[in-house]
Amino acid sequence: MSQQVKLEGIYPILATPFTEQGEVDENSLRELVRFQLHAKVDGIALFGMASEMYTLLDEEKARIAEIVVDEVKGQVPLVFGSGHTGLEVAVQLSKRAEKQGADALMVLPPYMAKPDGKRLYDYFAAIAKAVTIPIMIQDAPLASGVNMPAALLARLSKEFENIAYVKVEAPPTTLKVTEVLEQSEGRLTVFGGMNGLYFYEELGRGAVGTMPACEFPEVCVRIYQAFRSGDLDTARQTFYQYLPFMRIGTLPGFAMAIHKEILRTGGVIESAYVRNPNAPIDERIRQETLDTLKDLDLLALRWHEVKAAR
Numbered sequence: 598m599s600q601q602v603k604l605e606g607i608y609p610i611l612a613t614p615f616t617e618q619g620e621v622d623e624n625s626l627r628e629l630v631r632f633q634l635h636a637k638v639d640g641i642a643l644f645g646m647a648s649e650m651y652t653l654l655d656e657e658k659a660r661i662a663e664i665v666v667d668e669v670k671g672q673v674p675l676v677f678g679s680g681h682t683g684l685e686v687a688v689q690l691s692k693r694a695e696k697q698g699a700d701a702l703m704v705l706p707p708y709m710a711k712p713d714g715k716r717l718y719d720y721f722a723a724i725a726k727a728v729t730i731p732i733m734i735q736d737a738p739l740a741s742g743v744n745m746p747a748a749l750l751a752r753l754s755k756e757f758e759n760i761a762y763v764k765v766e767a768p769p770t771t772l773k774v775t776e777v778l779e780q781s782e783g784r785l786t787v788f789g790g791m792n793g794l795y796f797y798e799e800l801g802r803g804a805v806g807t808m809p810a811c812e813f814p815e816v817c818v819r820i821y822q823a824f825r826s827g828d829l830d831t832a833r834q835t836f837y838q839y840l841p842f843m844r845i846g847t848l849p850g851f852a853m854a855i856h857k858e859i860l861r862t863g864g865v866i867e868s869a870y871v872r873n874p875n876a877p878i879d880e881r882i883r884q885e886t887l888d889t890l891k892d893l894d895l896l897a898l899r900w901h902e903v904k905a906a907r
Contacts, residue, residue: 602674602700602701602731604639604640604674604676604701604731604733604762604786604788604805604806605639605786605805605806606638606639606640606805606806606818606821607638607639607640607806607807607809607814607817607818607821608638608639608640608641608642608674608676608788608806608807608808609633609638609641609642609808609809609810609811609814609817610642610643610645610646610647610648610808610809610810610811611626611629611630611633611641611642611643611645611647611648611665611811612629612647612648612649612810612811612812612853612856612857612860612866613626613648613649613650613652613653613661614626614629614857614860614866614867614868615868615870615871615872616867616868616870617868617870619870619872621657621660621661622866622867622868623660623664624867625865625866625867625868626661626664626665627664627668628865628866628904629811629860629865629866630664630665630668630669631668632811632814632860632865632896632897632900633811633814634668634669634672634673635896635903636814636815636818636896637815637818638673638814638818639673639674639806639818640673640674640675640676640700641665641669641673641674641675641676642675642676642677642678642703642808643661643662643665643675643676643677643678643699644658644661644677644678644679644703645678645703645735645808646737646740647810647811647852647853647856648678649853649871649872649875650678652872652873652875659693659697662677662694662697662698662699663697666697666698674700674701675698675699675700675701676699676700676701676702676703676733676808677694677697677699677701677702677703678702678703678704678705678735679691679693679694679699679702679703679704679724680703680704680705680706680707680708680735681705681707682707682708682709682710683707683709684707684719684720684723687704687707687720687723687724688723688724688727691704691724691727691728692727692728694728695728695729695730699730700730700731701730701731701732701733701762702724702728702730702731702732702733703733703735703764703808704721704724704732704733704734704735705735705737705740705741706720706721706734706735706741706743706745707720707743708740708741708742708743711742711743712743714746714749717743717745717749718749718752718753721734721753721757721760722753722756722757725753725757725759725760726757728759729759730759731759731760731761731762732757732759732760732761732762733761733762733763733764733788734750734753734760734762734763734764735763735764735766735790736750736763736764736765736766736767736773736777737764737766737767737790738766738767739766739767739768740766744767745767747773747776747777747779747780747781748780750763750777750780750781750785751777751780751781751782751784751785754781754784754785755781755784760785761784761785761786762785762786762787762788763777763785763786763787763788764787764788764789764790764808765777765787765788765789765790765799765804766789766790766791768791769795770789770790770791770794770795770798770799771795771798771799771802774787774789774799774802774803774804775802775803778802778803786805787799787803787804787805788804788805788806788807788808789804789806789807789808790807790808790809791847792809792810792843792846792847792852793807793809793817793843794840794843794844794847796809796817796820796836797820797824797832797833797836797837800820800821800824800832806821807821809843810846810852810856811856811860812846812856812857812859812860812865812895812897813839813842813843813859813895813896813897814896815896816835816839816895819831819835820832820835820836823835838893839893841889842889842890842893842895845885845886845889848882850875850876851875851876851877851878851882852875853871853875854869854871854875854876854877854878854882855878855882855886857869857870857871858878858883858886859886859890859895859897859898860897862887862897862898863895863896863897863898863899863900863901864900864901864904865897865900
């Protein structure tokens with residue numbers, strides 16, 4: 598894949614399947630990648646929050662990257678999360694990701710000791726200087742506890758050509774999308790996040806795609822393609838039809854398990870195991886999740902049929 602790849606469309610954050618013993622399940626990981634490709638996603642993101650990246654060992658990340666690169670075989674771009682709690686480690690992770698096959702990086706700010714403006718600038722500047730591939734800054738204050746002003750994002754994009762993208766997850770996301778696009782004077786390309794909760798409105802504000810969890814990629818593809826073709830009625834109706842399902846996938850403390858339970862139910866992955874500090878869902882949450890899908894057609898729940906037909 599070219600280093601000059603242009604990112605747009607649907608880039609699900611790949612979950613990390615585990616066995617019931619808590620080890621990385623390589624067979625399920627391969628099947629999960631095949632599921633994304635079958636859904637016609639535009640790209641795949643690794644090591645985001647929905648990947649439980651904060652629970653993974655370095656050697657596990659290396660093996661996951663190897664497997665995903667092997668399965669994708671250049672069919673779509675890969676975006677690797679490479680943020681860390683400190684500058685030096687983030688630089689090394691970013692350089693390693695480029696060598697492992699990342700087409701772009703998604704970088705959280707340092708999220709332990711909350712940095713001031715100078716430390717934020719120095720952090721992203723160091724990463725930009727260390728790699729040649731595009732960088733997407735992940736503006737996710739609810740997850741990181743760090744607020745990044747649009748003016749800082751614009752300055753970084755002006756001074757470093759490879760800082761070209763922002764994943765806006767700072768509520769209200771719609772206003773932040775507009776602010777980033779205006780202040781960067783079009784240098785920054787914006788993706789949405791937050792499990793697609795404001796996807797339709799973000800597209801209307803100028804976002805070029807979204808990076809949701811990975812259990813409903815075909816739904817996001819349908820919304821995006823309808824919007825891009827000018828069929829706003831279909832895009833809007835599909836978005837609002839699935840919005841209750843997107844919402845339950847953001848349940849604090851249980852979101853990762855909800856994503857995985859849906860994938861497990863349809864046979865995409867073998868287990869819904871999540872690592873501490875994430876909590877497994879109980880039967881009540883599981884039923885509430887499935888209730889939101891009663892009148893919805895979700896590919897993940899029909900994956901047994903797809904596999905049988907292959």
